[in-house]
Amino acid sequence: MNLYQKTKSKLYINITNRLTNIFQPINVIPKDAQRKNQEIISKSHRLMLELGIIRQANPGSFHFLPLGVRALEKLLHLIDEEMLKIGAQKVILPTLTHSKLWKSTGRLQDFGSELFTVKDRHNQTYILSPTHEEAVSDLIASVSQMSYKEFPLKLYQTTNKYRDEIKPRFGLLRGRQFLMKDLYSFDVDVENARHSYEEVCDSYNNIFSRIGVPFYKAIGSVGAMGGSLSHEYHYKADIGEDQLISCSKCGFYANTDFGGSDKCSHCNSDNIDISTAIEVGHTFLLGDKYSKALMANYFNEKRRSVPLQMGSYGLGVSRILAAAIEVLSQEQEMRWPLLLAPYTVIIIPPKEGSKEEGVIHHLTEKVYALLETLPFLQNNILVDDRIQMTIGRRMIDARRVGYPFTIVIGSKCMEEKPIFELVDLQKNLTLNLYEEQLLLYLRDALKNVY
Amino acid sequence: MNLYQKTKSKLYINITNRLTNIFQPINVIPKDAQRKNQEIISKSHRLMLELGIIRQANPGSFHFLPLGVRALEKLLHLIDEEMLKIGAQKVILPTLTHSKLWKSTGRLQDFGSELFTVKDRHNQTYILSPTHEEAVSDLIASVSQMSYKEFPLKLYQTTNKYRDEIKPRFGLLRGRQFLMKDLYSFDVDVENARHSYEEVCDSYNNIFSRIGVPFYKAIGSVGAMGGSLSHEYHYKADIGEDQLISCSKCGFYANTDFGGSDKCSHCNSDNIDISTAIEVGHTFLLGDKYSKALMANYFNEKRRSVPLQMGSYGLGVSRILAAAIEVLSQEQEMRWPLLLAPYTVIIIPPKEGSKEEGVIHHLTEKVYALLETLPFLQNNILVDDRIQMTIGRRMIDARRVGYPFTIVIGSKCMEEKPIFELVDLQKNLTLNLYEEQLLLYLRDALKNVY
Structure with missing residues (x-):
């Protein structure tokens, strides 16, 4: 399973926090795995290994990978x-x-x-x-x-x-x-x-x-x-x-x-x-x-x-x-406390070659810059630049890794006044929001925890 | 030498960063000390031990004390x-x-x-x-x-x-x-x-x-x-x-x-x-x-x-x-790179029982709050609340530990428009400044390094 293709997009190179920049080796562990030295795998252990949060160095000893750090x-x-x-x-x-x-x-x-x-x-x-x-x-x-x-x-x-x-x-x-x-x-x-x-x-x-x-x-x-x-x-x-x-x-x-x-x-x-x-x-x-x-x-x-x-x-x-x-997690989907998720927000830009891409890909950097004006989102937003993949596929991955908020730059952004799809994972809600609503929603959702 | 008397003042209890709150054991080391196990003392080693920045645990192994951290x-x-x-x-x-x-x-x-x-x-x-x-x-x-x-x-x-x-x-x-x-x-x-x-x-x-x-x-x-x-x-x-x-x-x-x-x-x-x-x-x-x-x-x-x-x-x-x-240091006075000093600014309020104290002690909290509006000074200002000691004595200590900027709430603050004495240790300057000048001076001095 090649969950994370690493082909980097040329479109979002001004953004440091791009998914393809992150060292996050995906690692599928067979069910009922018993590691050597009697190590037993729990749900959190398995998900953190599978999704590239940690990696075992020796029995009971782990590397923390970038998202874990x-x-x-x-x-x-x-x-x-x-x-x-x-x-x-x-x-x-x-x-x-x-x-x-x-x-x-x-x-x-x-x-x-x-x-x-x-x-x-x-x-x-x-x-x-x-x-x-x-x-x-x-x-x-x-x-x-x-x-x-x-x-x-x-x-x-x-x-x-x-x-x-x-x-x-x-x-x-x-x-x-x-x-x-x-x-x-x-x-x-x-x-x-x-x-x-x-x-x-x-x-x-x-x-x-x-x-x-x-x-x-x-x-x-x-x-x-x-x-x-x-x-x-x-x-x-x-x-x-x-x-x-x-x-x-x-x-x-x-x-x-x-x-x-x-x-x-x-x-x-x-x-x-x-x-x-x-x-x-x-x-x-x-x-x-x-x-x-x-x-x-x-x-x-x-x-x-x-x-x-x-x-x-x-x-x-x-x-x-x-x-x-x-x-917090489900069997196949990791969940983090809102305050501890490696990135609070992930933005999914349009697929390469789609009709949306040519028209609205610039909204990615715009929304990124807008959200960074919230102090607690500075250096805390990730862009999933694997644009050779469909939006749907990347949304599944975002759910699996458990980023609290996913923002989709999709077909509704083609409207005269762009509409952004926001997935709030903790409330299990999907909302369609104008830019200014998006900002207000995130500000309100985060102001009590930060 | 009881350099740091720890009697806490009741006046500045709203300020967390008070000198008497800091664990900084002062420790005078005899000249030409040769520690056991052949350890040799250098100027930085001696000053850091004497001024409570580090403390030896074992040969070649040190506790970092709060200012060092x-x-x-x-x-x-x-x-x-x-x-x-x-x-x-x-x-x-x-x-x-x-x-x-x-x-x-x-x-x-x-x-x-x-x-x-x-x-x-x-x-x-x-x-x-x-x-x-x-x-x-x-x-x-x-x-x-x-x-x-x-x-x-x-x-x-x-x-x-x-x-x-x-x-x-x-x-x-x-x-x-x-x-x-x-x-x-x-x-x-x-x-x-x-x-x-x-x-x-x-x-x-x-x-x-x-x-x-x-x-x-x-x-x-x-x-x-x-x-x-x-x-x-x-x-x-x-x-x-x-x-x-x-x-x-x-x-x-x-x-x-x-x-x-x-x-x-x-x-x-x-x-x-x-x-x-x-x-x-x-x-x-x-x-x-x-x-x-x-x-x-x-x-x-x-x-x-x-x-x-x-x-x-x-x-x-x-x-x-x-x-x-x-x-950077002199034999008896520690100096830090501006960006690395444990606190960038130290404020010295009036001595207990002095004529200034009754009239202007409130300026300490006022200046503290004013300077904290500069983002790089947040949680980066210390108040020397050892008010049983003279201002002069505390200024000597501030020089020894090497805080880059010292602000004195002294007799010149009794003027109708209070004048603050600012010591800029790096430039070796003492300036008399109004409140707004103080803010501008520090902003300019720090904006290029932060």
Whole structure:
């Protein structure tokens, strides 16, 4: 199946964002494929491979191709916007953490064979960090004489994390390298730490609300991370590896790890439901487990050195992307959250040699320029310049890849006042609109999400 | 020295970008410091540590603190803008590359003990990639049936790279983890590859021109990378590890590795100069060394499978930042390229309890809001809210950290029509300006760089 013929059109060369410019290798995967090393293919995994969003490099390890990078960067941008609102500051901690730090917190043993380790030429052992509680505590500990006045402090990063999974599976959902956004909060006492915890949780609620996929916040188990309180963010999906118990009476959600599966641990009702879900975020109120072990202290008003109270908050960035696609897509058609689609709009110009082409092909560049006046559509519109293909065929492809809005420059554009066909994939609507209506429609559809 | 007192002012809490909100641990390093493991401190290394831009985690491995991240992200943004202009597409290749790929190109041996390697639970050996020629060739090879119509293709990424340096030194200039932007070009024949090579080199010229630090493009040796042609980009600095030979007659530049150090290898003149320089970029016309070894082929018009012609183009992103600071800074005062300063403008409001404070402190938020109307100053202005300190003391700190523009809300703002003091650090000018003049001055100063 030669879905993407790459013959470039000479007509739209002033537009950088042309489909034939994009490296998007199409790759058909046989049904019921079982990849080597026990990897199992989920719907999102299959669609992302088939449609050239990612490509497997090694078991549990993927190349992000250009459309995948665009979606990821949109998610990173959204996260950065929300982090700015709560005064969280971005840092970059090194990938390699010295094993001695993990020894001091006991996690070298807890994580065991899931850790990738590397020895340097001086025979020092480093960990390819799956998370950075040790590293960030050591950073804070290295700053001498921090005063109580410098807190609260919230540091975050979005970096690759590593885990030598026994069974990498479902593509980005359980990989051996994954992109994670991790935030660490530092406070002078339990009450302030609790306040930071609520503030970050609210911010994560906003992030998930803006992504738009229905999410469920559940009480979780603190597990090997430690601490006194933990919440998880979930998307419901059959392929999930977690079970959530939800109470129809009081609305309480918990992971069955934490809350059992018989009755509601909050109101004791047995009017409960169990659902399968994918964990996409996890927050922990850590207490002083890490700060004590690594001496991340501050000086209080009496100039006494006291361990900081910490929180840790993870968002599985690459996992959110895959899980959202898993939830939203159909078997043969990929769907993205509106904010994360690699391009929000795709324009389909007339077929080469058609009677329309000679008369109205110039409308493509005109509409492109018009829509680019909307700030959130800048560098966010794609032209499908495979004009040797029929409009209908290209519309099918646009649906499959899941661009939220498709604009067709077709026969109705031959009218004295051109009429554009707009397909709104999320609302499942096709509309015939004049140019100015098109602009207004897109402005209104997008103004609430951007 | 308690340079940064952190007592937060209650006056400017509506402004997120306040100095007391920033995690910027000040850290005084004794003169002639020799760090453990032979690490040597250069001016940029020392200033970046002292002023809380980076912090050492392990030998050759650094935390980027919030101001450092801001500068890095500005550089990444600049690079992305230039990449879009030449139609290069962003990808993300995994950090870990299977050692078998490096074996097939012979580089497992060439790099030897400089490679960090890791074994997974199945006893497979992976490399923490210092560069990705093998990985990207393998990616292209995995796409079946690529046609000549799909080329030229230019893929790039900006990711962490790893090298187990014998002697990490000069901070970010020679670290064991570093941020690199690497681009790979694929073409159907030597002539087209040469064209891509010129195009990317032109783009790199633009990037270095926009950064604004004087740079020198020299012929370089292809070394272990292989290929037929190579250029290097350099900043001149005493601590550099390269020697450039330049010809006063024909203007030719070469690395002495390639061009000897006696006479010009271009015009044979012995009217030459030798200077010490830091390599900040390197380009290679690779030929088919990697594509042949890894079967990165395409089908030509006769449906015959032919190895692709490749190019490889690296920019040392974290190194550019440090090298620019090395070139521009004075011993005790850091200087940034205008485009890369963590904040372009810093505003210094009146001292607490001064006669000015009661009357004009509101001008701070007013000027802040006014300047934010300039698109390139959005989220790019900092308020120094350490109002317990004198204006003069805060001006000294602003100079030390090197914010390009300082605006003082001082006694001259008490006039009926307030006059603002503006310090332009790059031009070494202090100006007294009315509000509208301030806006015009900054707009003009910045419009050519953004």
